[in-house]
Amino acid sequence: MTLDLNSIQGIPKDILPDKVDSIQIIKGGMNNQNILLNGSYLLKAYIQRDEKNDPVQLRYLREKTAFVKLTNLKFMPNFLNSYEKENELYIARMWAEGRILSLTDLDNYTDTLVTTLSSLHRQHYTCEADYNYFDVITRYLQEYRHRFRNQKWNLPDVMAVSSFYDQNKDKLVELEKSRLLTRIHGDLVFSNIICSHQKCIFIDWEYTTYGDPLIDLAYLITQNSIAKKSERKLIRLYAHHNFLEIDPRRLSIYKNLMNLMSALWYSLQVMRFSNNKLTHSELNLSGTQFEELAKQGFSQLKIH
Template sequence: MPELSIQLLCNSRYFSGFSVISVTPLHGGLSQRLYQVQYRNDDELKSVVVRCIQDAQLAREEYELMQHAMDLAPRLRTIEDVDIDDGAFSIIVMDFIEGDLAKDCELSTLQLTTIATQLTRLHQSLPSCPIKRPSVNKLRLIDDYWQLIEQPSLQDVTRFNSAVALVNSLTFDNDALIHGDLNLSNLIVGSDSIIWLDWEYASVGDAYFDYATLVVEAPNRLEQAIITALQKAGNTVIDSKRLTRFKLYYALVSWLWCLGCMQRAKTQTPQLTAAFCKYQQAVDQLTADICASDNSL
């Protein structure tokens, strides 16, 4: 996909009547699919966020999922296809949200409660959701990622085999609408709201996947507070053993993804290196914790 530019945006219907001033990649996660666009409408300078997607059907599904999520997602302006160099991609234009990424915030108990309540509402909204993307085969995804790793080290092979042996027995309940990428880089904390970005992986799935993602991505000291908030919001009891194995699954998939990116990248960014180390440490620690727990029985 080409980089989004002022020239490309001027070819779109939405921006055709405006003077586009700047296009800035937003580095919330490890990819650059979101851009802040500043433009001038008469004498007023305005900002929006533009999401770029190559697949038109996936773009339309993501747009409708964000509409369904309502106040969890930014307010949507439009979706349209843009032709570039005999090719095409889709853009979703949405409000620019003033605030800080949750990963850069000291999240309060009230904010954790808000996130837990939002997540519970999303999970329970599956029956009314107009788009029901089927869940991918989660266990097969591990093998798919592993096949992309070139000449893994003996240590990586041992790490992979040990972790896979512990998650192969996982069952995935497809009874919730999950966000699928609940990284704290995808949550914007505003003055009076918390807005969720990057709905690319939203699908029918298991609520525990979102729980595990949130817990792994948050600082360790917040784990119990997050679990307490989730249990209260959902009026449920979270199975700690099941959650731990889902945490290992999420950490393993994320480690494999980072390992593959590092092998393919010509240069390794500090952000990618930090993420790789974080997930590798999580895989090792969770594998050790589960083995110790199993051995104590």
């Protein structure tokens, strides 16, 4: 969507380029709005929401810290500026040239993707806004339980979902005595991976944290519906590139947990916005579509 110059009047001048010739709204998420200025200057405005568990300030801090700590690495977009004052939070970076990774292109970019991911997983900085993925799933489960208590939904029973989570978490704890912790991206959907000329750039660092790198692998595989053959190639190359053996049991459990987190997230969109006919997601999905995706996710995990 192309806009006129009046549309940026409320944005602080300190975060804008010296001259603005063109403005275009780029599809963003529930937490932000992306504005492309002059065809190459991408301005990300963080949206304030009533999100007590993960305030927008923490998402902003995680992304800003990633740009500062990782700025010279090839997989990062070029950082330009940041702005924070009271409830106004902005990050400016250069537009990442290329196209979004897809299943069609995956085989051609698997080597590059593995090299890029391995480079990220060699980073070990920490940030005060880091979080634990278990905490995210626990929060989703608590809200799911609360909303289920107040209204009946055509979704799996709370006890069945809780039992699945507890079983997988307990199994994982038993296997984690020697786990490796690194910097992870935390949200590696294909729309956050831009590829061109045998290079991959990771964008949208709001959910980066310090954690088990298998989380990134499991998330990448499950949230992009990567086929088994491509998954095996990805895992084999990653293990070879990093001189390690990947425990298939741990990876399988993480995949279960990532799928559970996704199913819970879709469920909560249905529950939160059940009385609102408007679309409430960067995915542009209706409540009915959210519910169908939630059911598919639970069914895949054999939670009924």
